[in-house]
Structure formats: structure tokens, C-alpha cells
Amino acid sequence: MSKRIYITGIGMISAIGNNVPEILTSLEASKTGIGEITLFPTLHRGSLPMAEVKLSATQLLNLAGQNGSQQFTRTTLLGMVAAKEALKSAGIDAVDTWKTGLISATSVGGMDRTEHFYKEFLEDQSKGRLRDVINHDCGDSTERIAIELGINKLISTISTACSSSANTIIFGANLIRSGKAERVIAGGTDSVTKFTLNGFNTLMILDKRGCHPFDEHRAGLTLGEGAAYVVLESEEIVMKKGKQPLAELTGYGNANDAYHQTASSPDGTGPFLAMTKALKMSNLTPAEIDYINVHGTGTENNDLSEGIALERIFDPVPLFSSTKTYTGHTLGAAGAVEAVISILSIQNGMIFPNLQFSTPMKELNIRPVTEVLTGQNIRHVLSNSFGFGGNNSTLIISKPTYSS
Amino acid sequence: MSVFINGIGLISPQQTADPALFLPDVMEYTADYLQVINPNYKEFINPIAARRMSRLIKMGITSAKIALADAGCQMPDAIITGTGLGSVEDTEKILTEMNAGEQLMNPTPFIQSTYNTISSQIAITLKCHNYNSTYVHRTFSFESALQDALMQFEEKVAANVLVGGIDEMTWNHLQITRRAGHWKTDPVNNLKLLSYHTPGAFAGEGAAYFLLGNERCLSTYSTLRDVKTIYNREKATHVEDAVKTFLSANELDVNQLDAVILGYNGDSRYDGLYDQLGSGIFRQTQQVWYKHLCGEYYTSTGFALWLGANILKHQLVPAAVRFNNLNPDRLQHILIYNQYQNINHSLFLISR
Numbered sequence: 001m002s003k004r005i006y007i008t009g010i011g012m013i014s015a016i017g018n019n020v021p022e023i024l025t026s027l028e029a030s031k032t033g034i035g036e037i038t039l040f041p042t043l044h045r046g047s048l049p050m051a052e053v054k055l056s057a058t059q060l061l062n063l064a065g066q067n068g069s070q071q072f073t074r075t076t077l078l079g080m081v082a083a084k085e086a087l088k089s090a091g092i093d094a095v096d097t098w099k100t101g102l103i104s105a106t107s108v109g110g111m112d113r114t115e116h117f118y119k120e121f122l123e124d125q126s127k128g129r130l131r132d133v134i135n136h137d138c139g140d141s142t143e144r145i146a147i148e149l150g151i152n153k154l155i156s157t158i159s160t161a162c163s164s165s166a167n168t169i170i171f172g173a174n175l176i177r178s179g180k181a182e183r184v185i186a187g188g189t190d191s192v193t194k195f196t197l198n199g200f201n202t203l204m205i206l207d208k209r210g211c212h213p214f215d216e217h218r219a220g221l222t223l224g225e226g227a228a229y230v231v232l233e234s235e236e237i238v239m240k241k242g243k244q245p246l247a248e249l250t251g252y253g254n255a256n257d258a259y260h261q262t263a264s265s266p267d268g269t270g271p272f273l274a275m276t277k278a279l280k281m282s283n284l285t286p287a288e289i290d291y292i293n294v295h296g297t298g299t300e301n302n303d304l305s306e307g308i309a310l311e312r313i314f315d316p317v318p319l320f321s322s323t324k325t326y327t328g329h330t331l332g333a334a335g336a337v338e339a340v341i342s343i344l345s346i347q348n349g350m351i352f353p354n355l356q357f358s359t360p361m362k363e364l365n366i367r368p369v370t371e372v373l374t375g376q377n378i379r380h381v382l383s384n385s386f387g388f389g390g391n392n393s394t395l396i397i398s399k400p401t402y403s404s
Numbered sequence: 405m406s407v408f409i410n411g412i413g414l415i416s417p418q419q420t421a422d423p424a425l426f427l428p429d430v431m432e433y434t435a436d437y438l439q440v441i442n443p444n445y446k447e448f449i450n451p452i453a454a455r456r457m458s459r460l461i462k463m464g465i466t467s468a469k470i471a472l473a474d475a476g477c478q479m480p481d482a483i484i485t486g487t488g489l490g491s492v493e494d495t496e497k498i499l500t501e502m503n504a505g506e507q508l509m510n511p512t513p514f515i516q517s518t519y520n521t522i523s524s525q526i527a528i529t530l531k532c533h534n535y536n537s538t539y540v541h542r543t544f545s546f547e548s549a550l551q552d553a554l555m556q557f558e559e560k561v562a563a564n565v566l567v568g569g570i571d572e573m574t575w576n577h578l579q580i581t582r583r584a585g586h587w588k589t590d591p592v593n594n595l596k597l598l599s600y601h602t603p604g605a606f607a608g609e610g611a612a613y614f615l616l617g618n619e620r621c622l623s624t625y626s627t628l629r630d631v632k633t634i635y636n637r638e639k640a641t642h643v644e645d646a647v648k649t650f651l652s653a654n655e656l657d658v659n660q661l662d663a664v665i666l667g668y669n670g671d672s673r674y675d676g677l678y679d680q681l682g683s684g685i686f687r688q689t690q691q692v693w694y695k696h697l698c699g700e701y702y703t704s705t706g707f708a709l710w711l712g713a714n715i716l717k718h719q720l721v722p723a724a725v726r727f728n729n730l731n732p733d734r735l736q737h738i739l740i741y742n743q744y745q746n747i748n749h750s751l752f753l754i755s756r
Contacts, residue, residue: 043506107518109540117580118499125579134584137489137702138519139542143635152636156548157541159490159519167537171548174555195498198506199514256483256527256536261515273533388515389524391536 004235005173006245006400009090011082011187012340014226014327015051018063019085024344027352030372032326034210034222040112040194044201049210050192051224051328053078064148071131073110074225076141078333079189082227083145086185090231091243094150098182098237101154103172104142104229105164105188107332110135112193141189154181159332161387162295163254164188165228166335166395170252172232182237187229187336196331197223203262209356211298211329213322214307214368216359221297224328228336230343247343250380250398251284253277257305257390264301268309270392271295271384275313278382278394286314288380289396291351293338294368295384296322297329302386307364319376321369325355335385335393342381342397349376407557409625409754410564411475411615413467414710415440416698417594417608421467423474426714430697430724434593437573437607438699449529456512457525460491460572463611464522465529468566472530475615475623481562482535483523484552486545486569488702490519492577522570535562543744545569546612546703550631550752557618568613569703578607588670595724597670597696605669608699612706614713625713626738626754630654634749640680643749647685647741650751662732663690663721665708667742669700674746681741682727691727705742705750712738716756 013019015033016026026033033051037044053060061068064080072080083102087095113132121128135141142157154175158167165188172184190196200206200223207220238245255277257270264270279286295306310317323341330337345351354368379399386392414420417438418431431441440463445454448466457465464485472478489495497513515521520538527536535556539548546569556562581587588604597606616628632650636642651657664686666678682691692715698707715721719735740752 106540115499115502119503121576121580122500122503125576126583128580130580130584133580137542138540139488139544142541146635152634154633155541155635156539156544156633158537159540160523160536160538161518161520171537171552174552174559178555178558180551180555194502194506198502198509199498199511199517201506202509202511202514254535254537256524256533258524258527258531258533261521261524261528269533387520388518389520389536390527391520391524391538 003177005176005249006233006238007230007247007249007343008233008238008245009086009231010246010340010343011085011089012228012337013053013078013081014330014337015053015224016326027326028372030353030355032355034328039192042194042197044197047208048206049222051222052192053225071135072144073135073141074112074191075106075109075189076144078191078225078227079104079141079145080148083149083185083229086229086231087149099153100151101175101181101184102142102146102149102151103156103158103168103184103186104145105158105168105332106138106141107159107161107164107190108193108196109138110140111195112191115193115195160391161389162331162334163385163387163391163393164332164335166385166393167254169230169339169395170254170393173249173252176232176234182234184232185229186232188333189227190225190330190332192223192225205299207298211324212356213296213298213324213354214303214361215357216361218298218300218303220299221329224330226327226330226333226337228333228340230336230339245400247346248398248400249395251278251282251396252394253281254393257392259390262388264305268305270390271306271309271386272312274392274394275309275382278396282396284380289318289382290378291345291381292318292320293342293381293383294320294322295386296324304363306384307361307366310366311364317366319351319369321352321354323352338383339395339397342383345381346378346399349378350374351376405557406627407554408617408620408627409614409713410617410621410623411471411477412710412713413470413474414612415443415463415467416610416707417441418697421470423470426718427722427724432595434591436591437578438594440609458491458493458516460493461516461522461525464570465526467611468526468568468613471566471613471615477564477615479530479532480564480566482556482565483526483532484537484549484565484567485523486539486549486703487519487522488540488542488545488571491516492572492574496574496576543702543748543750544633546706547631547633547750553616563618565616566613567616569706570611571609571701571703573607573609594696598668600670601672603671603673605671605700609701610698610707612710626716626756629753629755632751637746638749640677640684643681644685654753656737658685661689661737661739662735663692663715663738665692665694665712665738665740667695668693669695677743677746690721690730690732692721692725693727694725705740708740708742709752712740712754716754
């Protein structure tokens with residue numbers, strides 16, 4: 001039961017870079033990926049910003065090492081790129097040596113192509129290209145990524161809205177603790193779609209100026225796309241390989257706000273419980289957390305609820321920032337995207353700022369980090385991911401104490 | 405440590421919503437797909453809240469409440485759902501509205517189309533702040549949810565876990581997946597499903613929630629011992645090996661199985677795998693089938709687990725589900741084996 005879970009590889013693609021080194025460069029330079037919508041025609045182009053991966057369908061296909069003969073969704077291709085980078089970063093070439101699983105998250109699956117299909121299908125039920133719709137379900141992206149990585153032992157897909165990929169890391173860690181797997185590639189992938197854009201727009205929670213998390217004048221979130229994966233390995237593998245891990249997953253907590261389908265509770269119950277569970281599991285006191293990568297979507301509701309929960313647990317609240325100001329809100333990928341950024345903070349002793357911040361919220365006594373901080377000794381990072389339906393999850397990622 | 409199935413709520417095309425009954429009559433249909441028999445949702449959900457809910461959400465909350473009441477449990481320590489497609493009806497509504505122009509769209513279908521809505525609506529209804537998750541992987545959705553549930557017990561963070569599998573079919577979705585070759589092209593008589601010998605399965609839907617507990621109680625059906633998934637195109641001999649490995653990991657061998665529930669779905673391209681096992685490793689085992697009663701859907705193993713648990717509780721294999729007639733003299737251990745298009749395979753082991 002006391003088995004340690006190490007993170008030995010990371011991979012990521014997002015609006016601020018196609019791989020981890022590019023992403024680190026953008027983070028260090030405070031360079032956001034939020035911009036104009038270019039990927040699909042929509043009424044909202046020009047009025048709502050988005051954080052797109054700056055690659056066309058063909059460029060993305062090439063980057064994923066595919067030849068175009070198979071029909072991959074954008075969600076699948078983003079996932080392939082990041083998952084392959086994660087494996088490479090962990091120095092794994094044959095996944096068969098250990099009992100390896102892939103647990104992937106997505107909130108839209110193949111919707112980017114389904115919406116094309118539906119246009120024609122609605123006019124005539126015999127119309128619409130089937131190849132645009134057969135990859136619609138969430139499991140499809142996971143299976144295609146698994147085939148690409150050569151994984152067939154243990155695969156599954158999680159969808160808990162914006163906390164999806166934090167939950168893949170939790171499930172993956174539990175699989176290793178229970179001995180059902182020795183290594184799990186966990187993370188998530190989501191592409192931007194017209195469906196998601198319009199869906200969030202009906203809720204009137206998209207900020208026309210790009211998100212301003214934890215700012216008094218915040219007006220909503222900004223959608224982004226991307227994928228990120230971490231390689232979780234058992235203590236046994238790490239010891240046998242004698243390779244220095246990147247980080248240790250020391251705690252995690254999953255709780256439900258049980259308040260409202262889309263709104264967070266005014267007292268931050270769900271966030272409070274998720275963070276408290278994670279701290280308890282890690283045996284850390286709140287004072288030992290050096291940095292918090294907040295969920296910080298920039299919606300009025302989330303930031304208030306999360307902020308109140310932070311003030312209930314921490315005194316004082318440690319350095320914190322929402323890196324969604326760089327990547328946009330990558331939904332099903334967000335938990336893993338922010339886990340990777342948290343690891344980059346630990347590795348580089350840096351805290352990446354909450355861009356677009358000017359005025360503190362009047363209900364709270366806290367303000368985020370607004371400039372790149374260097375030379376920090378970051379031992380423990382707490383990363384929050386909260387979703388619709390009150391699905392709240394917290395991860396605690398620590399500097400590894402193991403050294404080879 | 406044992407995990408017990410202490411309560412079940414099943415909404416299906418059969419009369420299963422009352423947990424006191426075990427297949428008293430079998431419903432016969434001739435249809436393009438099997439639809440669930442909707443219970444009176446108003447008995448389970450506040451009518452004001454129910455008015456905005458799509459059918460799948462109502463099915464989920466209702467079957468969850470039936471399972472909880474059956475087990476006499478008020479507040480589970482975790483709520484975990486498996487759903488292959490979530491609310492298809494809501495997803496279609498958004499796509500239709502969006503196609504008509506991206507203005508004045510209704511937010512409710514978007515909110516409900518999110519896959520985790522069922523688990524979270526159950527949490528909101530119960531005011532349950534505990535662990536909550538949703539698995540969305542084709543025919544592994546319910547299996548993963550159960551694996552997660554079993555680990556909650558192993559980690560000793562839960563004494564009671566509510567876990568379910570739920571999926572719906574709509575006419576539009578049937579048309580699309582029919583074109584993609586999943587289903588038979590004409591209406592089917594469900595009780596004669598295996599007489600067609602044509603490609604394509606027979607579609608269905610259902611919602612099954614289970615209250616798992618770490619203690620045996622008056623309402624206990626059976627134990628849930630293990631669940632395993634295999635992702636690969638497999639030859640029958642490989643599946644046989646996987647069955648043996650799975651059983652031996654649970655200190656059993658095939659001869660000790662009293663019944664096996666098989667996922668025959670009428671698709672002539674893939675049912676042969678069950679035939680091979682039936683005349684191979686399971687030739688001396690009572691074979692049971694179920695998809696003529698509920699149809700094929702991503703979380704149909706929820707129906708299979710209901711069936712297996714009830715067979716053990718009632719010590720009876722109803723005639724309608726018997727695939728062969730060996731009349732076992734005891735019913736102690738049951739294996740469930742399901743596969744979809746010989747790529748997603750799953751195994752469950754339950755014992756009395």
C-alpha cells in the first residue's frame with residue numbers, strides 16, 4: 001500500500017508549443033498561445049479568442065508520423081504526438097517489458113469530424129461520409145493511440161469534463177498500487193471543435209478578451225486544445241532501471257461538489273475536499289506546498305469557489321498561478337497539461353505566471369504570481385482540476401527523493 | 405477481502421426495474437432495436453428537476469436509486485459510471501441546433517451531453533461529496549468502472565460503492581451505426597435472434613447500477629471477485645488461455661464453473677468465437693446468453709452481471725436464457741465472457 005508512484009516521462013502539445021522544450025520556451029518568455037480562431041468556420045471568429053495548436057490537419061498528421069491513409073481525428077493525432085513524446089522522454093522503446101497500460105481522457109472524442117458528418121446527415125440520412133463519424137466515441141482515440149504505442153494489456157478512457165486527465169493519473173496510480181499494472185501512460189487529449197465552442201458559448205462563460213483568471217474583471221474562460229501524458233512507473237521499475245525519475249506523485253484526491261451541474265458551490269466544498277484528501281494522502285502540511293497550479297479557468301464562479309477553498313486550507317496561500325492564460329482551457333487534457341507544467345516548475349525551479357492579471361478579486365485576499373519567478377526550490381506542487389458536474393480532483397507532485 | 409453485490413437497479417427492455425422479480429415473463433419484440441421499459445420516473449425524481457432531464461439522465465438516477473434502496477444504503481462512498489456514449493439525444497440536439505446557425509442555442513443539452521453528467525447528477529441528488537468518476541471506453545466502460553470500484557475497496561477508502569453501466573440508443577444513432585455495419589438491416593424478433601445467421605448485431609440499451617459493499621447483508625446477491633479486459637484480436641485458443649489464467653488467478657479452474665454467461669449478439673461474423681468456446685473449454689458448463697433480452701450496447705455487461713447475480717441469488721437459471729441444458733446441481737461460481745467484434749474482450753467472475 002505504501003508503494004511509491006514515480007513520473008518518469010512527460011509529453012505535451014498545446015497552443016504554446018508542439019513538444020515539451022518548445023512549451024518551456026514559451027512559458028519562460030510569458031508567451032501566450034491564445035489568439036484568433038482559424039481552424040474552422042464559425043460565427044464567433046473574430047469575437048471569441050481560442051488557444052489552437054498552430055498546425056493544420058496535414059501538418060499534425062505528419063508530426064504524428066501518420067501517412068493519411070487512415071482517418072484520424074484531431075483529438076487522436078494530438079494525443080499520439082504527446083503520448084509518443086512521453087514514452088521517448090521516459091526512455092522506453094519496448095512497452096512489453098513491463099505490464100503497461102494506457103489510460104487516456106477526452107471530453108469531445110472525435111467530435112471535430114462528427115460535426116462535419118452531421119451537417120450532411122441532417123439533410124439526408126443516407127448522406128454524410130461515414131469515415132467522419134465512426135471515430136466519434138471517446139474510446140476510439142485511446143485505442144488508436146494504444147495501437148501506435150504497442151499497448152494492449154490495459155486500456156481505458158475517462159471523461160469527467162475538465163478534471164478528466166487528472167483522474168486518469170489517479171486511476172493509473174491506483175492500478176500500479178494494486179499491482180494490476182507496473183507502468184501506466186496517463187493523460188488526455190482534446191481538440192477544439194465548433195460543438196464545444198458553441199456549447200460553452202450558450203453558458204455565456206467565454207471571455208471575449210481572453211481569460212483573466214483570479215482578476216476582479218474576469219469574464220469567463222478561453223478554450224484551448226492539446227494533449228499531455230505522463231509516464232507513471234512503480235518503485236520497482238525505477239529501482240531496476242536506476243534512472244532518475246522526473247517527479248513523484250505523492251498525493252491525490254477526488255471529490256464531488258454535489259452542488260450544481262455547471263456552477264461551483266459558494267463555499268468551495270468540492271475543491272476543499274479534493275485538496276484536503278490529496279494533502280492527507282501525501283502526509284504533507286499545507287505549509288509544505290511551495291506552489292499551486294490552480295484550476296483558475298477565469299469564470300466568475302470557479303475562481304471565487306476555488307479561491308475560497310484555498311483560503312480555507314492555506315494560511316498564507318502559497319505562490320499560485322493559472323497557466324490557462326498560456327494554453328487556454330484544454331478541457332479533458334487540462335489536468336495532464338498542468339501536471340506537465342507543474343513538473344517543469346519543479347525541474348527548472350521556475351514559477352510561470354498568471355498572465356492578464358491586473359486587479360485582485362474583492363472577495364479574496366490573494367493574488368497570483370504575475371511574472372516569471374526563477375531560482376525557486378519547489379519541492380511540492382499542488383495542481384487542481386475541477387469540472388462540470390462538480391468533479392473535482394487534486395494532484396500533488398513532488399521533487400523526487402529517489403536518486404540513482 | 406470480498407466484495408458483495410448488495411443491491412441492483414436495472415432498467416432494461418425487460419421487466420427488471422423491480423428488484424424483487426427475476427424474469428417472471430420474457431418480453432418479445434420485433435423491432436429495429438430494443439428500447440428500455442421506462443418506469444414512472446416521477447416516483448424517483450422530483451418532477452420539476454425531471455422536466456429538464458433527458459431520458460438517459462432519468463434512467464441513470466432512477467436505476468441508481470433502486471440499487472441503493474435495494475441494498476438499504478443512503479450514501480455511497482463512491483459513485484462510478486461507465487457509459488460508451490453518454491447522452492446521445494442531447495449531443496444530437498446540439499448538432500441539430502448548431503447546424504441551424506450558431507445563435508440562440510439552448511444550454512441544457514450541452515450541459516447534459518457531458519459524459520460525466522449521470523454520475524454527477526446522482527451525486528447532486530444524493531448530496532454525495534465522495535469519489536466520483538466516469539469511464540467512457542466502448543465495451544470496457546462498465547468494466548473499468550468496476551475495476552475502479554474494486555480498487556476503492558482494496559485501498560480501504562470505501563465500504564459501499566455505487567457503480568453502473570448505462571447507454572441509450574436513438575433512431576439517428578441507429579441509422580448511422582447501421583450504415584457503418586454494426587447492426588442488422590431489418591427488424592428482428594429478439595427471441596429468434598440466433599436464427600438469422602446474418603452480419604450485424606441487434607441493438608439495445610439499458611441502465612444498470614450496483615451497490616457493492618464490503619460486508620454480506622440480507623440483500624446480498626453474490627460476491628464480485630474479479631473483472632478483466634483484453635484488447636486484442638484473439639483466436640479462440642487465446643481466449644481459452646486468457647480464461648484459464650483469469651480463473652487460476654482467482655484459484656479456480658474451468659471444471660469448478662457452474663455456468664458461463666456468453667455475449668452472443670446475433671452477428672454471424674463474430675458469434676463463432678462463442679461457439680468455439682462453447683464446444684471447447686465450456687463444453688461441460690451450463691451456458692447462458694442474454695443479449696436477446698436487452699440487445700447489444702456498450703455497457704450490456706451490466707445486464708449480464710444482473711443476470712449472473714440473480715442466478716446465484718435465486719439458484720435458478722431461467723429457461724429463457726439457457727443456451728444448453730446441463731442443469732447444474734449447484735450454482736456457486738459464474739463466469740461472464742463478452743467480446744465486441746473480437747477486439748474488446750471482458751471477463752467477470754462472481755460467486756455465491
